[in-house]
Amino acid sequence: MPDGKIRILIVDDIPEARDNIAKLLYFEKDMEVVGTASDGEQSIQMAKSLLPDVILMDINLPGMDGITAAEAIHAQVPSSQLIMISVQEESAYLRRAMLAGAREFLIKPFSGDELVNGIRRVYELEAKRRAAMPAVLPGPPPAAAALPVQGQIITVFSPKGGTGCTTLASNLAVAIRQETEKRVLLIDGNFQFGDVGMLLNLRTNKSILDLLSEGEQVDEELLERTTVEHSSGIRVLLGPPHPEMAELVTAGHMKHILTAVKKTYDYVLIDAWNSLHDLVLAIFDLSDKILLVTTAELTAIKNTKLFFDVMDALGYPPEKIVLVRNRLNGRGGISLPDIQAAIKHPVAMAIPNDWAVANYAIDQGVPFAMSQKGSHIGKAVGKLAQIIAGEREEKQRAPAKKATGLLTLLRG
Numbered sequence: 001m002p003d004g005k006i007r008i009l010i011v012d013d014i015p016e017a018r019d020n021i022a023k024l025l026y027f028e029k030d031m032e033v034v035g036t037a038s039d040g041e042q043s044i045q046m047a048k049s050l051l052p053d054v055i056l057m058d059i060n061l062p063g064m065d066g067i068t069a070a071e072a073i074h075a076q077v078p079s080s081q082l083i084m085i086s087v088q089e090e091s092a093y094l095r096r097a098m099l100a101g102a103r104e105f106l107i108k109p110f111s112g113d114e115l116v117n118g119i120r121r122v123y124e125l126e127a128k129r130r131a132a133m134p135a136v137l138p139g140p141p142p143a144a145a146a147l148p149v150q151g152q153i154i155t156v157f158s159p160k161g162g163t164g165c166t167t168l169a170s171n172l173a174v175a176i177r178q179e180t181e182k183r184v185l186l187i188d189g190n191f192q193f194g195d196v197g198m199l200l201n202l203r204t205n206k207s208i209l210d211l212l213s214e215g216e217q218v219d220e221e222l223l224e225r226t227t228v229e230h231s232s233g234i235r236v237l238l239g240p241p242h243p244e245m246a247e248l249v250t251a252g253h254m255k256h257i258l259t260a261v262k263k264t265y266d267y268v269l270i271d272a273w274n275s276l277h278d279l280v281l282a283i284f285d286l287s288d289k290i291l292l293v294t295t296a297e298l299t300a301i302k303n304t305k306l307f308f309d310v311m312d313a314l315g316y317p318p319e320k321i322v323l324v325r326n327r328l329n330g331r332g333g334i335s336l337p338d339i340q341a342a343i344k345h346p347v348a349m350a351i352p353n354d355w356a357v358a359n360y361a362i363d364q365g366v367p368f369a370m371s372q373k374g375s376h377i378g379k380a381v382g383k384l385a386q387i388i389a390g391e392r393e394e395k396q397r398a399p400a401k402k403a404t405g406l407l408t409l410l411r412g
């Protein structure tokens with residue numbers, strides 16, 4: 001931003017659409033439209049030569065679509081922040097766009113305020129992230145090639161109880177194991193009233209407390225002793241046996257434990273406590289993805305929106321949070337577009353409502369990912385497992401490709 005302005009590239013195949021956006025930005029003193037492109041190929045070339053701060057990219061372009069162009073730009077010009085523009089019916093693309101590196105979405109028609117605020121938000125977030133980087137990368141930056149392959153930590157969280165976190169975390173852990181045959185650890189992070197042991201019918205007196213008493217060294221051998229194996233092949237780390245013992249586990253412990261488990265397991269699923277205290281934030285910091293579970297209930301949506309506001313204020317990259325709508329077609333009448341409009345974040349995945357299957361699984365102590373894989377809900381969780389496994393494989397194939405992606409990961 002040489003003269004203090006946010007430099008913007010507009011990509012849209014319709015000339016009037018480009019003009020309209022340019023007009024909306026005309027009076028913004030801190031913004032400057034440095035170029036316009038009418039197709040994906042041209043947008044990549046212009047991004048490379050102009051190095052804009054922000055690119056407004058229409059999803060629907062002739063030839064190469066906006067998401068493919070965004071992917072290329074994200075990899076080749078990581079300093080440019082992408083804002084995708086689409087019409088409501090295209091919300092299914094939003095997940096792909098998010099994976100392509102988009103920072104923000106605008107649904108047509110949008111107001112001048114929405115546009116300008118979106119641009120500023122994305123720009124400021126990137127500035128904050130850059131400012132934070134030297135502090136979070138002490139010493140010389142690690143050589144990409146020297147980075148060990150690290151496990152993925154996926155935290156399942158909801159700012160409201162009863163939305164299905166434990167159900168999704170435990171079934172997803174089993175489904176990822178079935179999909180990949182890799183080492184999967186499920187942590188019951190609800191340290192007061194954890195339900196994972198009951199859902200998986202585990203009888204044990206082992207718990208996370210055993211990891212605290214042994215002092216500093218949490219290694220593979222200790223983890224094997226303190227976790228229990230479930231018949232699906234996943235391992236499970238349970239919370240303290242009594243609610244009042246929860247406070248024995250600190251945010252510092254959690255950081256230490258999660259750093260260690262990443263080196264031993266390929267996938268770590270955490271069923272997190274639904275409150276925003278420092279221990280949960282420590283879990284978020286070390287997570288690669290936060291699956292944020294909501295339902296269509298008004299209270300769940302209100303809390304989800306509040307949650308995004310807090311995460312934004314704390315500077316968490318929005319792409320770290322994957323919004324999952326549970327109990328699709330269940331009670332509660334708020335439609336998907338209305339949810340997305342209220343939360344201003346795309347719903348990446350919807351899990352169908354199936355009370356009978358979900359509750360039978362709990363009663364039996366056998367996850368539906370094992371006993372009723374073919375049910376709608378079983379298939380949806382299986383699909384989510386495939387996406388998560390696919391993403392990790394991609395990351396491992398090209399660990400050094402996306403410098404910003406890696407830095408974001410290290411930061412987490």
Ligand SMILES: Nc1ncnc2c1ncn2[C@@H]1O[C@H](COP(=O)(O)OP(=O)(O)O)[C@@H](O)[C@H]1O
Pocket residue numbers: 158160161162163164165166167168195326327328351352353354355356358359362377
């Ligand atoms: N997709 C779904 N369809 C129907 N019922 C569900 C679904 N997901 C969860 N449930 C039910 O909702 C209740 C709460 O789920 P649970 O996983 O314990 O939520 P949380 O851990 O967020 O409090 C349980 O009775 C569970 O069987």
Ligand SMILES: [Mg+2]
Pocket residue numbers: 165166167190195
């Ligand atoms: Mg729960």
